[in-house]
Amino acid sequence: MATLLKLFPTCTWTGRLAHLSRKGWAQSRSGRLLPCFPASQRCASTTSYLTVEMDDNTGVAVVTMKSPPVNSLSLDFLTEFSISIEKLEMDRKCRGVILTSGLPKVFSAGLDIMEMYGKGPEHCAEFWRAVQEMWLKLYGSNMITIAAVNGSSPAGGCLMAMACDYRIMADNPKYSIGLNETLLGIVAPFWFKDTMMNTIGFRATELALQLGLLHNAPNALRVGLVDELVPEKEVLSAASTAISKWLAIPDHARQITKSMMRKPTIDRLLSHRDQDINNFVSFITKDSIQKSLQVYMERLKQRKT
């Protein structure tokens, strides 16, 4: 309860979480206790990093990421994100999610580099499990998921967008999206690679990953990394229009089809999850990799001066 109050401090779904009776709780598939809300309520909740606005009429929740300055994916952010998606997954009325950014110019800067720099193996392992969990929740969601990419979206940000069913990006050539890990001297893990291959195909992924390509918006559309470009101000409304087409499909048919397409990729991570964490920890804690991260961060900061 204390954790939930921390995570959902300004929850306005039916009143404050503290007022929820025991009856108002439900157990998630992973055994976690989560708040469960009556059928006819309109819902809006704010956590430290996310705003979730649920429209009961459409069955669509808009999840807005707000972690200044660049929505980098820290351990706390990822934990909140996974809990929020799980909560929506359990809400029978929620059929779709639009994921967007509440910050100017950036959808998400990807993994918080500071979570991987100068940290011990235990922290790195916990962080990586949270990264895996975010992807498992989003890529494996039964809900319709639309990324409204209203800014740049490198690396982990691109992974988040690719984990959705459909991507709409702001038509701004200054915004870029891609898996740029090699530019940092690190390597996109196999499930990042699989997700990209499932999205844009083998050859385009091979090029993109080795070169660490960050595609500007027009190129992202050309390679199929995003599905639509729209004027910046219209990203959210275009996402609403797009999701209405998906909502017209019977859920069970769409969900089984989605699972058929994605399950082999998800199972591959699930069956190698601990090994993937061990690989990450031994890779990221190497002196040479730490040095690469340090140089990259310094370059990022120098760009400003």
Ligand SMILES: CCCCCCCCC/C=C/C(=O)SCCNC(=O)CCNC(=O)[C@H](O)C(C)(C)COP(=O)(O)OP(=O)(O)OC[C@H]1O[C@@H](n2cnc3c(N)ncnc32)[C@H](O)[C@@H]1OP(=O)(O)O
């Ligand atoms: C074998 C296999 C095993 C596994 C091997 C390991 C696999 C690891 C997989 C890794 C996946 C990743 O996502 S790695 C993360 C990759 N991400 C990136 O390369 C993004 C880098 N950031 C950017 O390009 C830009 O910041 C961008 C997002 C476009 C926004 O540009 P802006 O000009 O608006 O903002 P900036 O001035 O650059 O940034 C504002 C501040 O945020 C900081 N900042 C920016 N991105 C940050 C980030 N990702 N993490 C932390 N801090 C970040 C900057 O340093 C600034 O800090 P101050 O100067 O203090 O204000």
